[in-house]
Amino acid sequence: MHLHQLTLYDFRNYADVRLTLPPGLILVTGANAQGKSNLLEAMALLAYGQSPRTSHESDVVRWGATAARVSGEVIHGTGEFGLAVAVGQHGPRQLRVNGNHVRRLADYVGRLPAVYFGVEDLALVRGAPAGRRRFVDRLLSQLSPRYFLSLQQYNKILQQRNAWLRGLGEGRRHDPAMAEMWREQLSTVGGLIIAHRLRLLHQLEQWTIDAHSIIVGGPQAVQMQYAMAESETVPTAADATAHLAELLERLAPRERARGQTLAGPHRDDLLILLSGKEARRYASQGQQRSLVLSMKLAEVLLLRAVKDEAPLLLFDDVLAELDQDRQNRLVEAIPADVQTVITSTEPPPAVAGRRMYRIWVQDGTIIRQAAC
Ligand SMILES: Nc1ncnc2c1ncn2[C@@H]1O[C@H](COP(=O)(O)OP(=O)(O)OP(=O)(O)O)[C@@H](O)[C@H]1O
Ligand SMILES: [Mg+2]
Incomplete structure (x- = not known):
């Protein structure tokens, strides 16, 4: 399964962005505070119907805007489907599958299986x-x-x-x-x-x-x-x-x-x-x-x-936190059919030599994207 298309409107520091994504390894790079984590958060929001980064839903609405909208096309074994999440500054969140309203989050979650891995998750064993x-x-x-x-x-x-x-x-x-x-x-x-x-x-x-x-x-x-x-x-x-x-x-x-x-x-x-x-x-x-x-x-x-389908794997800044040995082992252990999106200011050593799709982010816009 992979996320093929992603569209953001008024989501965090993105006003209006549309991206086509390939399967495989994707690296999102850019300087600090440009929108790397925000882009990854948008993918997680699409998968979970809620943000893994905040419990205040409306945080994701671009400052000054009234609602954030994230939508995407997912390709899987036998076809494709569309997902969309809209979060209002005040009103309730709206979820859609193939354009149809889904009232309950329970009926939305799990359609695009995903694993989000942020720096805070590094405390999973040690933490509360x-x-x-x-x-x-x-x-x-x-x-x-x-x-x-x-x-x-x-x-x-x-x-x-x-x-x-x-x-x-x-x-x-x-x-x-x-x-x-x-x-x-x-x-x-x-x-x-x-x-x-x-x-x-x-x-x-x-x-x-x-x-x-x-x-x-x-x-x-x-x-x-x-x-x-x-x-x-x-x-x-x-x-x-x-x-x-x-x-x-x-x-x-x-x-x-x-x-x-x-x-x-x-x-x-x-x-x-x-x-x-x-x-x-x-x-x-x-x-x-x-x-x-x-x-x-x-x-x-x-x-x-x-699920009999590969989930989407989202790494926010985590790889850079690991020593090179662990980076290598982890990246090598990820099955090839798992679309993996990594954010980082610099390409982490474990992925530097690999075939990947690279997206450069600057101030809420995608300034370049290329397979390398
Ligand atoms: N609701 C919002 N509306 C507009 N801008 C926002 C909103 N929420 C966060 N931002 C801004 O988006 C910018 C980019 O944030 P993001 O977390 O994506 O940065 P990043 O590229 O991951 O940086 P880093 O390398 O430091 O992790 C930040 O400057 C942040 O203040
Ligand atoms: Mg970040």
């Missing part, structure tokens, strides 16, 4: 659990619309339940029937999410082991485990709901005192073990970095296998 949850959620959302819907539903229930818990702290009378209702709702949808994640983890672990042995040049024990907040044991996919419900019952007095939901997928973590030890705490910086690359590469390989 939220980054690992985002990694898993983004991957699963592209694989299953049902997962994405459950996640949205869960977040809504969580907010309402937290508001209810806070109300108790402010003196509202405790009603056991309400407590039971919230516990059931949260554990039903939360259990579904955990079950999905557990099933994914098994596949992801296999792909990460493969990717890791390519990145470090030999086999090493990598394991991935699900860690449930406030629980010593990990449920199976089949009993995740019952496990969460029990946990919430046990935590009820503490939750009432704290005024917040203390267990559930919003607090869970993905444990990554290297040679049996938790990598976040014990692995060296270099080992952590290799693990991050392996997980991102695993994401590419897994999407490619499950």
